[in-house]
Amino acid sequence: MTSSETHEPLRQAVADLCGSYPGEYWRKVDEARGYPEEFVKALTEAGWLAALMPEEYGGSGLGITEASIILEEVNRSGGNSGACHAQMYIMGTLLRHGSEEQKRKYLPKIASGELRLQAFGVTEPNTGTDTTRLKTMAVRNGARYVVNGQKVFISRVQHSDLMTLLVRTTPLDRVKKKSDGLSVLLVDLREAIGRGITVRPIRTMMNHETNELFIDDLEVPVENLIGEEGKGFRYILDGMNAERTLIAAECVGDGHWFIERAKTYAKDRVVFDRPIGQNQGVQFPIARAYVNVEAANLMRFKAAELFDAGKPCGAEANMAKLLAADASWEAANVAIQTHGGFGFAVEYDIERKFRETRLYQVAPISTNLILSFVAEHVLGLPRSF
Ligand SMILES: Cc1cc2nc3c(=O)[nH]c(=O)nc-3n(C[C@H](O)[C@H](O)[C@H](O)COP(=O)(O)OP(=O)(O)OC[C@H]3O[C@@H](n4cnc5c(N)ncnc54)[C@H](O)[C@@H]3O)c2cc1C
Numbered sequence: 585m586t587s588s589e590t591h592e593p594l595r596q597a598v599a600d601l602c603g604s605y606p607g608e609y610w611r612k613v614d615e616a617r618g619y620p621e622e623f624v625k626a627l628t629e630a631g632w633l634a635a636l637m638p639e640e641y642g643g644s645g646l647g648i649t650e651a652s653i654i655l656e657e658v659n660r661s662g663g664n665s666g667a668c669h670a671q672m673y674i675m676g677t678l679l680r681h682g683s684e685e686q687k688r689k690y691l692p693k694i695a696s697g698e699l700r701l702q703a704f705g706v707t708e709p710n711t712g713t714d715t716t717r718l719k720t721m722a723v724r725n726g727a728r729y730v731v732n733g734q735k736v737f738i739s740r741v742q743h744s745d746l747m748t749l750l751v752r753t754t755p756l757d758r759v760k761k762k763s764d765g766l767s768v769l770l771v772d773l774r775e776a777i778g779r780g781i782t783v784r785p786i787r788t789m790m791n792h793e794t795n796e797l798f799i800d801d802l803e804v805p806v807e808n809l810i811g812e813e814g815k816g817f818r819y820i821l822d823g824m825n826a827e828r829t830l831i832a833a834e835c836v837g838d839g840h841w842f843i844e845r846a847k848t849y850a851k852d853r854v855v856f857d858r859p860i861g862q863n864q865g866v867q868f869p870i871a872r873a874y875v876n877v878e879a880a881n882l883m884r885f886k887a888a889e890l891f892d893a894g895k896p897c898g899a900e901a902n903m904a905k906l907l908a909a910d911a912s913w914e915a916a917n918v919a920i921q922t923h924g925g926f927g928f929a930v931e932y933d934i935e936r937k938f939r940e941t942r943l944y945q946v947a948p949i950s951t952n953l954i955l956s957f958v959a960e961h962v963l964g965l966p967r968s969f
Pocket of ligand 1: 703704705706707708711712713714736737738739740788792794943946947948949950951952953956968969
């Protein structure tokens with residue numbers, strides 16, 4: 585059996601679930617700048633968000649290939665995985681580096697949906713992509729860390745129970761390598777919000793619950809340190825290949841959704857007594873977008889296969905993310921152009937998905953930073969920053 589035949593039942597099952605959440609559902613959530621609570625609950629209860637979690641902790645023990653298909657199908661159906669995708673990859677930090685006690689305490693509850701681990705706090709307003717310079721500081725005081733600092737664009741905080749937080753535990757001027765001295769803390773948001781963390785929502789152009797966090801004397805028990813103190817940056821890096829591959833799959837899903845809509849409309853819409861899709865000026869951009877989505881998809885599956893085989897996949901995961909984000913954005917542009925004025929009408933969903941897919945040129949890693957990774961680590965060019 586080919587890989588696509590093997591995965592057909594999985595695709596179908598996720599597509600069936602997504603079928604209960606049509607464009608109208610997502611449009612309403614978008615208009616209200618709400619959270620797709622029912623959808624996330626249904627996806628969790630069906631076990632899809634625990635796909636990457638081993639069976640012994642209540643998950644289904646699937647690989648990145650399958651997990652990426654789940655998120656691809658959500659976006660391909662017209663939905664937006666951004667509301668919940670992070671649980672899949674943040675959980676990996678706890679799974680790979682957490683103590684057995686931490687894993688037993690949290691993972692089964694995350695798998696069942698009793699607890700949500702949807703938030704991760706890395707980005708800071710004054711340091712941006714230059715992560716190792718982050719300023720949020722955790723100082724040990726007996727059995728607790730006392731944390732002070734600020735984070736920005738931290739998503740899903742208001743719909744999450746737990747958050748992994750990257751902090752500095754040794755000041756930058758006292759470490760040999762700037763990536764040393766950073767640590768990951770598991771923060772219980774149910775206790776921390778209002779008692780150390782103040783949340784200021786940031787309204788964005790698409791519906792994405794993201795926030796600025798002001799952290800003042802937040803107390804975190806030492807037992808919530810994940811792994812070893814000072815090694816947190818490596819733990820976060822470990823999760824990035826999974827994150828890049830999953831986001832690439834979401835972009836592939838978006839790309840196919842845009843192309844499907846553009847294709848259907850181009851066949852149906854008659855102007856000058858013929859379907860607009862009969863004009864090469866209309867059909868070629870759709871065909872080109874399709875070619876690019878399919879090409880990106882190959883790199884996405886290459887990255888996923890390497891990841892699942894436990895082989896290095898940094899280059900492929902990054903390239904997949906770049907190619908897929910570019911391809912979905914191209915497809916978004918083509919879909920809006922093909923629809924003429926109707927592309928801008930909210931009820932067609934094109935403008936909503938257009939706004940949603942644009943994010944992936946910037947987050948979770950911007951296109952320039954992927955290019956600099958490839959230039960330096962794949963091509964051996966001098967580091968540019
Ligand atoms: C909706 C949304 C949700 C997000 N969710 C989360 C989250 O949950 N958790 C979290 O931690 N973060 C989150 N982020 C943050 C996101 O990861 C960052 O916005 C992203 O990594 C870019 O960082 P920055 O915004 O600080 O841009 P900057 O680092 O300030 O960069 C600005 C621009 O300059 C470019 N640039 C910077 N340095 C270089 C260089 N050396 N060479 C070439 N170009 C360069 C970048 O590519 C970018 O285009 C989210 C962001 C958004 C918009």
